[in-house]
Amino acid sequence: MNLEDRVAVVTGGASGLGFAVAQRLAAQGATVIITDIDQAAGSQASKQLDATFVAHDVADETSWQNLCQVVRQKFGPLNVLVNNAGVVAKAEAADPEHQSLAEWHRLFAVNSDGVFLGCKTAIGAMREAGGGAIINVSSVAALLATPFGTAYGATKAVVAHLTRTVAQYCAREKLDVRCNSIHPGDIRTPLWDQWATGLATERGVTFEAIVAEFEGMIPTGRMTTPEDIAASVAFLASDEARQINGAQIVVDGGFVSCNTYALTTSGGPLDPHRSFPASDGVSLVHPPSGDTSGKEPAR
Numbered sequence: 001m002n003l004e005d006r007v008a009v010v011t012g013g014a015s016g017l018g019f020a021v022a023q024r025l026a027a028q029g030a031t032v033i034i035t036d037i038d039q040a041a042g043s044q045a046s047k048q049l050d051a052t053f054v055a056h057d058v059a060d061e062t063s064w065q066n067l068c069q070v071v072r073q074k075f076g077p078l079n080v081l082v083n084n085a086g087v088v089a090k091a092e093a094a095d096p097e098h099q100s101l102a103e104w105h106r107l108f109a110v111n112s113d114g115v116f117l118g119c120k121t122a123i124g125a126m127r128e129a130g131g132g133a134i135i136n137v138s139s140v141a142a143l144l145a146t147p148f149g150t151a152y153g154a155t156k157a158v159v160a161h162l163t164r165t166v167a168q169y170c171a172r173e174k175l176d177v178r179c180n181s182i183h184p185g186d187i188r189t190p191l192w193d194q195w196a197t198g199l200a201t202e203r204g205v206t207f208e209a210i211v212a213e214f215e216g217m218i219p220t221g222r223m224t225t226p227e228d229i230a231a232s233v234a235f236l237a238s239d240e241a242r243q244i245n246g247a248q249i250v251v252d253g254g255f256v257s258c259n260t261y262a263l264t265t266s267g268g269p270l271d272p273h274r275s276f277p278a279s280d281g282v283s284l285v286h287p288p289s290g291d292t293s294g295k296e297p298a299r
């Protein structure tokens with residue numbers, strides 16, 4: 001997959017998944033610009049990758065206009081945009097009865113407004129470039145509702161729907177711009193590890209037990225890695241994916257397609273409080289009913 005002569009922007013590229021995506025695109029020849037709200041981490045990451053860093057808040061339209069100008073002036077028209085930056089809700093009170101409006105708005109500002117503004121900016125820039133590829137990072141949480149990911153799941157469902165709208169609009173405008181969403185399962189990133197550490201403390205089990213629990217729910221028996229996602233993003237950015245448009249690409253080891261929740265709960269309704277069958281010697285017991293903290297994976 002040759003990405004030479006492509007100018008690619010990866011938002012939230014300072015850490016985790018965005019960093020791995022930037023690394024992969026650069027390895028395949030693209031000129032990569034990483035952006036992030038965390039300037040210190042962004043500068044550090046850009047040195048490691050030999051990429052350019054631009055400080056950027058995806059939730060701010062002016063920030064997108066500035067970014068676009070810098071990219072245009074320094075590198076030329078934009079060919080690839082990966083809308084990756086995202087945040088998760090605090091584990092406490094993430095159910096629909098207790099989710100705070102402030103937290104709901106915070107997540108929507110970054111996860112949904114940020115992707116909307118990215119698509120809006122990129123369509124204009126890619127019109128000038130004569131085509132391009134937009135890859136929006138959604139989540140399996142957009143496809144599987146749970147009672148404890150109220151705001152996060154909703155923001156990611158917006159991304160999936162917006163992706164199809166953008167794909168349709170670009171087709172109607174006869175722009176050679178493809179737009180796809182990618183739906184990762186649980187990935188070991190600093191974000192996920194931090195969340196899992198909190199969950200382990202809450203349950204009084206080890207971090208490794210939490211990892212084993214999640215691995216036990218994934219049909220391939222292993223968690224998704226940032227590199228798994230990076231490989232799919234690179235493919236979607238390349239001409240080899242030229243017929244893939246408006247699609248939802250799920251990269252989760254079969255968690256969604258094999259309906260793991262249904263399997264692990266003997267086909268019963270999804271109930272976060274019920275006991276899961278033990279796997280690898282780990283007792284997969286969720287906190288008792290009424291405890292609303294820390295049940296939602298950071299995906």
Ligand SMILES: NC(=O)c1ccc[n+]([C@@H]2O[C@H](COP(=O)([O-])OP(=O)(O)OC[C@H]3O[C@@H](n4cnc5c(N)ncnc54)[C@H](O)[C@@H]3O)[C@@H](O)[C@H]2O)c1
Nearest residue numbers: 012015016017037057058085086139184186187189191299
């Ligand atoms: N880790 C998982 O299990 C998982 C699963 C599914 C989807 N995702 C999604 O993947 C994406 C990356 O997640 P990650 O796990 O690598 O998280 P991460 O926290 O490691 O990286 C996210 C990056 O986004 C940046 N960011 C946050 N707000 C920003 C803003 N307003 N403007 C610009 N940058 C901002 C952060 O500084 C950080 O560097 C997110 O959209 C997340 O929802 C993650």
